[in-house]
Amino acid sequence: MxxxxxxxxxxxxxxxxxxxxxxxxxxxxxxxxxxxxxxxxxxxxxxxxxxxxxxxxxxxxxxxxxxxxxxxxxxxxxxxxxxxxxxxxxxxxxxxxxxxxxxxxxxxxxxxxxxxxxxxxxxxxxxxxxxxxxxxxxxxxxxxxxxxxxxxxxxxxxxxxxxxxxxxxxxGLVDGARRAGRTPLEILTVASIVQAEAYDKRDMPKVARVIYNRLNHTPEMKLEMDSTVLYGLNKFGVRAPNEDLRSRSRYNTYARLGLPPGPIGNPGADAIEAALKPAAGPWLFFVVIDQKKSVMKFTDSESEFFKLVEEHNKNRGTGG
Structure with missing residues (x-):
């Protein structure tokens, strides 16, 4: 209704x-x-x-x-x-x-x-x-x-x-959050991170899945999202510099377990839907391979993740 x-x-x-x-x-x-x-x-x-x-x-x-x-x-x-x-x-x-x-x-x-x-x-x-x-x-x-x-x-x-x-x-945010075992605010917080991290709305369900896989990982795993770190320091950009990763902000998901205390922006309907209906998959990492073409790749392997980072750096060096 x-x-x-x-x-x-x-x-x-x-x-x-x-x-x-x-x-x-x-x-x-x-x-x-x-x-x-x-x-x-x-x-x-x-x-x-x-x-x-x-x-x-x-x-x-x-x-x-x-x-x-x-x-x-x-x-x-x-x-x-x-x-x-x-x-x-x-x-x-x-x-x-x-x-x-x-x-x-x-x-x-x-x-x-x-x-x-x-x-x-x-x-x-x-x-x-x-x-x-x-x-x-x-x-x-x-x-x-x-x-x-x-x-x-x-x-x-x-x-x-x-x-x-x-x-x-x-x-169906409230009912969907209850079915997911989350509060509506937690779902909206996930959606805001998805909105900040995904370059293409088609990748949003996968980004959401990475977030949930990290939150539910055993042993415990930090989210390590640059977007949350930058928000907590009122900075803008794609990547947080190393000194920022040591900040004591409650939004520093490199230093703290779990979700930040609230949304880091105002997500749209696609990001909220992705947070409610994440894709199925084992992924723990994602890397923006080509920022201009909005290409993202996902993996559950740490060694594969480092290879993707190298591919990202190579594309940056060639203007990609």
Missing amino acids: SIEDLLRETLSDMAHEEQPPPPGRFLQVRVGRSRRRGLALAAAVAVAVMAVGSTFVVEGLSSRVAVPRDVMGQGSDEALVETGRGRTTLTVGEGLRLAQVMETLSAATGRPVEEFKRAAKDGRALGLPAYAKGALEGFAFPGTYEVSSESSPGELLAAMVTRFNRAAEDG
């Missing part, structure tokens, strides 16, 4: 109540209703949601944000901004960190980044699910948004969370 259906159900219930709903009506979940309804009501506090044709529309008190369902910026880790006719259309690429998202929104609206940072702290107003633990990183769903100059930071961020909630509902 989508958020729109849940809201319609709520409004229908309210229409048949004999007395006007009390002030706390939207903060309660009646006995017998799914936990999903509470999620939809939390989103309703911040924004009203409706479906118009093939467009996902979120209307705030003074603005409107449209998210085409078929435009999700696949494979993109950038933000594109176009302006015209009093509105700004911006595409927030998959995998951007929250700091980058807020900078993009600030540039598109002319509002200071600090306003977005303040709005991001109010997880309840934004409609974040309980398992987010109040943190917006990972829940600012990528896509193409039409932004009015009157849009408030809270409305814009709430629109992105609403779009995440819908994607999570459609993709």
Whole structure:
């Protein structure tokens, strides 16, 4: 059931109540209703949601944000901004960190980044699910948004969370996490790493499998993902230098076992699906052989891994 259906159900219930709903009506979940309804009501506090044709529309008190369902910026880790006719259309690429998202929104609206940072702290107003633990990183769903100059930071961020909630509902995130023996936040954390590490969405299920194989390996095996190290140090790049691998950051998966404490970016639907439905295979390593052609190779052999690293270095030396 989508958020729109849940809201319609709520409004229908309210229409048949004999007395006007009390002030706390939207903060309660009646006995017998799914936990999903509470999620939809939390989103309703911040924004009203409706479906118009093939467009996902979120209307705030003074603005409107449209998210085409078929435009999700696949494979993109950038933000594109176009302006015209009093509105700004911006595409927030998959995998951007929250700091980058807020900078993009600030540039598109002319509002200071600090306003977005303040709005991001109010997880309840934004409609974040309980398992987010109040943190917006990972829940600012990528896509193409039409932004009015009157849009408030809270409305814009709430629109992105609403779009995440819908994607999570459609993709069965909560139920899928339970079947996998993981929390939804852990699945989203895996998805964010997959988004950062995979160059082609077709490789995402394999990258996810490598992550799970390492997490479940006996004896215990560290993830050793450069993307998490760089995130923890607020740095950007493909490979973390050796000195960074010795950092005491909680996101240093070279030094610490298990997953980092939360998402390292905002993954798209493909990465979330890969985290929920990883490919079957024994792989423990992957190497980007050719960055320009987005070629990745996978292996479960350490000796083969070193050969792949040599192939990677050779391609880099020849401009590959």
